[in-house]
Amino acid sequence: MLKARKYLIVVTGPTAVGKTAFSVRLANHYDTEILSADSRQFYREMRIGTAYPEAEELMAVPHHFIGNLSVTDAYNVSRYENEALDLLELLYAKKDVVVLTGGSGLYIDAVCKGIDELPEHDPALRKTLKEQLKNEGLPAFGKRLQALDPEYYEVVDQNNPNRLLRAMEVCIQTGQTYTSLRKNKARPRPFGMIKIGLNMEREALFRRIGERVDTMMEKSLLEEVNALLPFRGYNALNTVGYKELFSYIDGNMSLEEAVDKIKTNTRRYARRQLTWFKRDAEIQWFNNDDFDAALSYISKRMQ
């Protein structure tokens, strides 16, 4: 007997375009389950501000990587890659198709292509390096990286502290250059991938973003944020919708200003997402409400 081919249908696109509803429909159609690739919906304490799927949606289709973490948990793409691949193996024992949906491009790529073997960061080392960077400044810190990994220094964005810090970390932790560890080669996966991008006219998308933020405020996002105040130092809370309201709570701006800022930053996030997805030629784009066209494309690809 022929073994049925396994498929991962990836549904992506800018925030607020309607990925969740689309994916639930898709999963229902294939009688399967959904893996989320939204790096902030992992956190169970962040529901309103991350536009968590509705209760009915969660009941209609089994979801994974939704609310599986606490904001205090340390997490990263590599762990996600491993956990997602393990889970897919389990799911493919009973399903031929699984849906991966979300807007975190790096996380989607980790599942589809894999990322290189690099050491997980050492919090103590990162703290030390951060302080050093602060004290000596970006240029001097960069020069030190240049001494350790001249090749990477040439290509890195030398103004981006996160990039310099990470590279420095890896060099120090491994005693090897960051460059030598970055293979940047896609790994083969035991399933076929069909990538669907959802989009809509920008003006309409931006209108939706504004409305969604207003809805979040009506659903008492401010209360959610207030409850998370003690955890604001955690990376999970360095997120649109949360940081602006922290700033309001600190008295740095009015509530109206904070809400406007959330809308602006969400629009920018959507643009960055589009920039990321645009360069992935495997993505086939559809209008967010064109479910049938997407479905017929998918079934054609599966033949």
Next chain:
RNA sequence: GGUGCCAUAGCUCAGUAGGUAGAGCAACGGACUGAAAAUCCGUGUGUCCUUGGUUCGAUUCCGAGUGGCACCA
């Protein structure tokens, strides 16, 4: 109705002693390998309200019109 002030980028405004203009915010483009809803880089997008006049040349000066604001009726 009268008088005064204003009209410049999507918004708030600056400016040009007459040589077609620039800030902030917004917007737009891009980068991206264990922080990624993060982090970083780049870009002025303009009938200077309309119309006559003066001038080699008007967004700038003068007149008229239109719109807005204020005050007086």
